[in-house]
Amino acid sequence: MATFEDDLRLAHVLADAVERTTLDSFRADSLQVSFKDDGSVLSQADTETEELLRHHLSRTRPRDVVQGEELSTTGHGNRRWILDPIDGTANYVRGVPVWATLIGLVVDDEPVMGLVAAPALNRRWWAASGSGAWTGRSLSRATRIRVSDTSRIEHASLSQSDQNSWDGHLQRDGFLRLARACWRTRAYGDFWSHVLVAEGALDMAIEPQVALHDMAALAPILTEAGGRFTDLSGADGPFGTSAVSSNGHLHDDILTHLRGDLPDQTG
Template sequence: MSDYHDDLRLAHVLADAADAATMDRFKALDLKVETKPDMTPVSEADKAAEELIRGHLQRARPRDAVLGEEFGSEGTGPRRWIIDPIDGTKNYVRGVPVWATLIALMVQVEEEGRIGWEPVVGVVSAPALNRRWWAAKGSGAYTGRSLMSATQLTVSRVGRIEDASFAYSSLTGWEERGLLPGFLELTRDCWRTRGYGDFWPYMMVAEGAVDMCAEPELSLWDMAANAVIVEEAGGRFTGLDGRRGPHSGDAAASNGLLHDELLGYLRA
């Protein structure tokens, strides 16, 4: 059993509470939506879900720090919960069911004499799709209705780019970073491409339904839960710079066999 089993159970409780709040307002005609300073939308449901999760954590893990997309950082210490209350807000506000609550626990670790952070628990809950995925370090990755009703996840064994399926979010970010030529070359060379976006391609990599995915601009809360789920399913999750984990401001995930080639295409 993982050292983080109790934290994983708590993350499921947090996801249950968030799911109830977000589904209650999904497709509501009077849903209030604002534009944040970075010009991305935020709905009342984003804020309500994060407040709910923070309230639960305050009671259950009062010593732990919290970082959330809507309300920032709170607390200090060697354990930190990372929350994206609705990953895919643009989908949410348009009635597209591809959105999820992302919850991760990160702990401090020593790497080559330096203190870093590693995600050790991740839950991705997509209630409008009726799907949930989760993992805890050392315990594998799973999908299902609950901890008691779950199927273990395993990445694909596709080993050649020309046989591989690649998922991405959009073209504009690659163009803005000057990485579009390599991105387009990859789309020409691989077997299949689809623009799913947000959390979903990472979960499909973990399931073995997609072989690799990448995004050129992300925040920690977009990646932390995805990273531990992909790795526990046997895959690799790095930045475009090859650094392991959700620390680079961008992401590449794969079944592992294709990872170095994937990074070769997408690096400047």
């Protein structure tokens, strides 16, 4: 069985290499901000960070594919690095410390390694296939994490994304049904929701609109922590356009609520 410990160590090196760039620009008056065609925020630091990550990968993994949020895909082969230089750019440009660099590795279309580096929170989360999921500041200062053991929806804590992202969505009513059935609902958003599920602080997190760069690093962390990561249809992995992470015990019930298969008994 292939192991990816060397790739995981490299991911930490990559995160170290870009940390100064992201932290120096965070809350800086000189930070340049613009908007993409879809209306999402883009900062100068997003582009600079991805360029740095690509530069290091071109030297250390020159034969691998590199796919990022901001720049075009390069390379050919079965190993694909998937980068989100700053996940949570809207937080980043407003001075909110909940943002992270996401580094994922997909081999033969399987997500095998992921690292989430959130330097403003002084935290990282990471996992590689067969090696468990961990959190801490570095490989040498780490604690293994596991999902919760909550097994009933009415006892569960849910994190969602922006409420407006459900407007017009086919499963909006199912989501509202699920949210009403849960014990507690918050909107931590972005990577933060999913790593909180991985470490057992939350029981589920749901986003109706995401891209591969948002999820490739998260899927291995959730699964190695004992949880499950799918899209809204229940397809495992980060390759859909939506995300559902859970402790695993609740996942089938979550999908049932989202489909609207259960009668609404909350009113």
